[in-house]
Amino acid sequence: MTQLQRVKISALGTYVPPRLLTNADLEKLVDTNDQWIMERVGIRERHLVDKGVATSDLAVEAAKKALAERGISPSDLDAIVVGTVTPDMFFPSTACLVQHKLGAKNVWGFDVSAACSAFVYALQAGAQFVATGSHKKVLVIGADVMSSIIDYTDRATCVIFGDGAGAVLLEPAEDDSVGLIDFLHEVDGSGGCALYMPGGGSLNPSTHETVDKKMHFVHQDGAAVFKFAVRRMASLCEEILQRNHLKGCDIDAFIPHQANKRIITATADRLKMRPEAVILNIEQYGNTTAGTIPLAMETARQDGKLKKGSLVLLASVGAGFTLGATLLRWAY
Ligand code: UT7
Numbered sequence: 001m002t003q004l005q006r007v008k009i010s011a012l013g014t015y016v017p018p019r020l021l022t023n024a025d026l027e028k029l030v031d032t033n034d035q036w037i038m039e040r041v042g043i044r045e046r047h048l049v050d051k052g053v054a055t056s057d058l059a060v061e062a063a064k065k066a067l068a069e070r071g072i073s074p075s076d077l078d079a080i081v082v083g084t085v086t087p088d089m090f091f092p093s094t095a096c097l098v099q100h101k102l103g104a105k106n107v108w109g110f111d112v113s114a115a116c117s118a119f120v121y122a123l124q125a126g127a128q129f130v131a132t133g134s135h136k137k138v139l140v141i142g143a144d145v146m147s148s149i150i151d152y153t154d155r156a157t158c159v160i161f162g163d164g165a166g167a168v169l170l171e172p173a174e175d176d177s178v179g180l181i182d183f184l185h186e187v188d189g190s191g192g193c194a195l196y197m198p199g200g201g202s203l204n205p206s207t208h209e210t211v212d213k214k215m216h217f218v219h220q221d222g223a224a225v226f227k228f229a230v231r232r233m234a235s236l237c238e239e240i241l242q243r244n245h246l247k248g249c250d251i252d253a254f255i256p257h258q259a260n261k262r263i264i265t266a267t268a269d270r271l272k273m274r275p276e277a278v279i280l281n282i283e284q285y286g287n288t289t290a291g292t293i294p295l296a297m298e299t300a301r302q303d304g305k306l307k308k309g310s311l312v313l314l315a316s317v318g319a320g321f322t323l324g325a326t327l328l329r330w331a332y
Pocket of ligand 1: 031032036037040155156221222223225226229258259287289317
């Protein structure tokens with residue numbers, strides 16, 4: 001087999017829209033309260049787009065920050081991979097819209113649909129092109145406007161989600177001391193009925209009836225997803241750590257998907273992670289689906305948890321079910 005190139009994350013950029021939806025705001029919309037949301041989920045506020053702002057807009061803002069951090073122009077990119085469950089529209093892909101808005105010439109790209117695991121799946125998809133040597137610079141984006149598919153009369157879902165985006169640049173690493181080390185992904189389609197949006201696809205094309213039946217909104221069996229997530233996020237992380245001869249306490253930054261604070265702490269406790277290594281920002285952003293992991297990377301960085309050589313574990317569980325874990329050493 002050809003020797004593969006080690007791949008590193010060389011820049012990070014994130015963006016959330018300025019408008020806030022607080023627990024107090026939600027108390028006016030549905031029968032909920034700040035105490036329940038804080039205790040059961042761990043969210044205080046989320047950022048929401050204004051009308052007319054789409055996923056590609058958030059993605060472009062995050063992308064611009066990542067490119068500026070690296071000091072390169074959009075035309076230096078070889079490919080753009082966007083993970084999202086809320087594309088601006090079915091087609092063209094959000095990657096095409098981002099390419100055009102960025103003005104990135106000679107770039108190709110595509111979207112990855114894996115809900116909350118979309119960022120880690122897009123990261124690995126993009127990394128393969130760099131690893132084989134065919135590409136030098138791949139931009140990977142996780143972006144979602146969850147508010148576009150949430151029913152703000154359904155208290156079981158509307159308190160959870162927010163809008164946001166993050167982008168990372170992938171490039172060849174100089175040597176094996178930094179960069180992506182390993183990944184472990186899995187899908188279990190038997191969980192599809194626990195978290196889905198039934199309307200608008202080829203099975204249930206949009207009609208007045210699909211709108212009346214609220215089929216264009218997120219439907220979630222929260223307890224079923226919670227049980228699966230608690231069990232499988234931990235076992236997936238255990239497996240990737242074990243096969244790399246590592247323990248939870250070796251991790252400098254555990255950056256999980258931010259769906260529920262209780263899922264994260266249960267996983268971290270089972271893996272015996274050091275509490276200071278567990279990155280949590282769900283309180284400020286809620287669940288931004290594909291945006292959570294890069295947004296949490298930024299939180300980790302601001303908290304001084306990402307230094308050159310830091311051992312990082314990314315982990316996600318989401319609709320599908322999709323599962324993902326990525327082990328890496330921060331490169332800068
Ligand atoms: O990112 C995609 C993956 N998604 C996830 O990982 C989400 C996983 N699931 C969860 O995080 C949790 O299941 C939820 C946060 C969605 C719900 O929390 P829970 O502790 O599992 O609540 P529950 O659905 O079991 O409901 C408990 C009670 C119920 O009342 P009764 O029947 O005990 O009287 C609900 O009606 O809480 C009630 N409830 C609420 N109360 C106040 C449900 N939603 C709310 C609410 N405010 N927003």
